[in-house]
Amino acid sequence: MTWDWEYTGQFLPDMLSGLRITVVATLVGYALALVLGLVWTLLRRSPSRIVSQITRWVMEFIRSTPLLVQLFFIFYVFPEFGLTLGPLSAGILGLGIHYSTYTAEVYRAGIADVPRGQWEACTALNLPKRRVWQDVVLPQAVRKVIPTLGNYLIAMFKDSPLLFGITVLELLGVAYQEGARSFKTLEPLTTIAVLFIVVSIVSSIAVRRLERRYATY
Amino acid sequence: MPPTDTTPETPTPEEPPLVKDAGEVPARSNGGQAPGIHFEKVVKRFGDNVVLRELDFHVSPGEHVTLIGPSGSGKTTILRLLMTLERLDGGVIRIGDEPLWHMRKGGALVPANERHLHEMRKQVGMVFQQFNLFPNMNVLRNLTEAPMHVLGLSKDAAAERAHRLLDLVGLGDKANAHPTQLSGGQQQRVAIARALAMEPKVLLLDEVTSALDPELVVGVQDLLRDIARTSDLTILCVTHEMGFARDISDRVLMFDQGQIVEEGPPEQIFGEPSEQRTRDFLQAVLAS
Numbered sequence A: 001m002t003w004d005w006e007y008t009g010q011f012l013p014d015m016l017s018g019l020r021i022t023v024v025a026t027l028v029g030y031a032l033a034l035v036l037g038l039v040w041t042l043l044r045r046s047p048s049r050i051v052s053q054i055t056r057w058v059m060e061f062i063r064s065t066p067l068l069v070q071l072f073f074i075f076y077v078f079p080e081f082g083l084t085l086g087p088l089s090a091g092i093l094g095l096g097i098h099y100s101t102y103t104a105e106v107y108r109a110g111i112a113d114v115p116r117g118q119w120e121a122c123t124a125l126n127l128p129k130r131r132v133w134q135d136v137v138l139p140q141a142v143r144k145v146i147p148t149l150g151n152y153l154i155a156m157f158k159d160s161p162l163l164f165g166i167t168v169l170e171l172l173g174v175a176y177q178e179g180a181r182s183f184k185t186l187e188p189l190t191t192i193a194v195l196f197i198v199v200s201i202v203s204s205i206a207v208r209r210l211e212r213r214y215a216t217y
Numbered sequence B: 001m002p003p004t005d006t007t008p009e010t011p012t013p014e015e016p017p018l019v020k021d022a023g024e025v026p027a028r029s030n031g032g033q034a035p036g037i038h039f040e041k042v043v044k045r046f047g048d049n050v051v052l053r054e055l056d057f058h059v060s061p062g063e064h065v066t067l068i069g070p071s072g073s074g075k076t077t078i079l080r081l082l083m084t085l086e087r088l089d090g091g092v093i094r095i096g097d098e099p100l101w102h103m104r105k106g107g108a109l110v111p112a113n114e115r116h117l118h119e120m121r122k123q124v125g126m127v128f129q130q131f132n133l134f135p136n137m138n139v140l141r142n143l144t145e146a147p148m149h150v151l152g153l154s155k156d157a158a159a160e161r162a163h164r165l166l167d168l169v170g171l172g173d174k175a176n177a178h179p180t181q182l183s184g185g186q187q188q189r190v191a192i193a194r195a196l197a198m199e200p201k202v203l204l205l206d207e208v209t210s211a212l213d214p215e216l217v218v219g220v221q222d223l224l225r226d227i228a229r230t231s232d233l234t235i236l237c238v239t240h241e242m243g244f245a246r247d248i249s250d251r252v253l254m255f256d257q258g259q260i261v262e263e264g265p266p267e268q269i270f271g272e273p274s275e276q277r278t279r280d281f282l283q284a285v286l287a288s
Helices: A005-044 A049-064 A067-081 A087-112 A116-124 A129-166 A171-182 A186-215 B075-082 B114-121 B139-149 B155-168 B184-197 B214-230 B242-248 B266-271 B276-287
Strands: B037-046 B049-059 B064-068 B090-095 B102-105 B108-111 B124-127 B202-206 B234-238 B251-256 B259-264
Touching: A005 A049, A005 A087, A005 A129, A005 A171, A005 A186, A049 A087, A067 A087, A067 A129, A087 A129, A116 A129, A116 B124, A129 A171, A129 A186, A129 B139, A171 A186, B037 B075, B049 B075, B049 B090, B049 B259, B064 B075, B064 B242, B075 B090, B075 B202, B075 B234, B124 B184, B139 B155, B139 B184, B155 B184, B184 B214, B214 B242, B234 B242, B242 B266, B242 B276, B251 B266, B251 B276, B259 B266, B259 B276
Parallel strands: B064 B234, B064 B251, B124 B202, B202 B234
Antiparallel strands: B037 B049, B037 B090, B102 B108, B251 B259
C-alpha cells in the first residue's frame, strides 16, 4: 500500500471545511461549557439544600452518562418533546452541557482555593454578595484554573468526532464519506489524525502561554 | 518570590509626619462620636471547646484597648465576633446601644438578619494579620472598591479619598502598584488605609505586625500610633508587641482561657501586674 498524494490533494479542501465545522463546534461548545459550568457551580453553592442537591445529582447524571448517548438523546429524542435542533446545534449543545459538568468541578476547586482571608476581607469591608463574587472571588478562582480549563478545551476538541454520530459533517464525517466513496481509508484517516495533532499542539502551546501569563498578578 | 522593597518603610526625616493635622484623619470626618462596645455574658464555642465563657467587658467610646494573653485565650475571637466573622453562641454584644448579633423585635432580642449585620458592620473596620489585600486589584482599587459599592461614593470621590489615605500611610506613589509588588509593611499600610477608607468608628487590629519582617514592624506601628493618637476611633487591638501595646492603649486586658485575668492602664499591667498569670505571660513574651 502506497500513499497517494494526488488523491490526498483532492479531498483536502473538503477536509479543511470539515475541520472548520469541528473548530466551530468545539469553540462554541466550549463557550457554553464555561458559562453553564459557572451556573452549576453557583447553584451548587446555593443556601437552599434542595437546589444544591438537585444540581449535584443532575451534574452527576450528566457526567456518568456517555457523551454519545447524550448527543443521540438531544438529536433524536428532544424532537419528540417539540425541540428540534439541527445536527450542528444539537452537537454544540451536547458538548457544552457535557463539558459544563467538568468545568463546574474546575471552578469549584478554584473557588475552594481562594484563601479564607479574602472572604473575610470582603465581610470586613461589607461588600455585597454580588461584588464579592464578581470582583474578588471569581477573578482569583478563574485565574488559578486557566490551565485546567484549557486542557478541557483540548479534550473537548478530541471528543468532537462524536458529532459524526448525529450526522454532523465534521472532520471524521468528511473522512468517512471520502473513504466510503473511494474505498481508500489510509489517506483520509491519516490526514484527520495529522490535523487533530496539529490543532492539539497549537492549542497546547496557547494554553501554556495563557498559563504563564496568568500565573502571577 | 519575596516582595521587593522600593520605598523606605519609615518616612525619612525630611518628609512631613504621617499625621499632622488631626482634621485629616478620616475618623474625624465621620462626625459622630465613636461608639462604645459592650460584651454581656458572651459565649463562643468551637465544637466542644468553649473559647469564651460568659465574658463581660466594655470599651468606652473612643477608648483604645489592647487584649493580651497566651494563644488560644480568645483574644482574636473577640475581634472576629465584632467583625461578624464568627457567629455568636450566647450573650449579647452591643456597639453603642445597638446589639450587633440581635435585632429588637417587640421589645425582645431576636437573631439578626443579614441586613442588620450589614448596617452594623458599617461602623467597624478590621486590619488582619495577613493583610488580606485583593491581589487581583491594584492598590487604588483595593481602596475604592468598598467605598464605591458599599457607601455609594462616586468613582472620583472614592479615588480622592483613596489618594488622601495613601498619602496618610506614606504610599502616595503606590496607587497603581499591585499588592504583590509591595513589601509586607507596605501591604499592611495599604490594608490600614483600606479599612480607614470605610470611615469606621471602631477599628479592630488583629496582630497586625505579626506577619511582618522585624525591620518592617516599626513603620506600621508608628503609623498606627499616629492614627490612634489623632483620631477618635474606638480601637481594639490584639498584639504580642508589648511596647506597642503600652504606647497605643488606654487600657490593657489580660486574657487567659476566655476570661479576663487582669485589667488596667498599661503602666500598671506592664509595670506592676498583680496576677501571677500576667507576670508569667509577660515574662514568656519578653523572653521570646
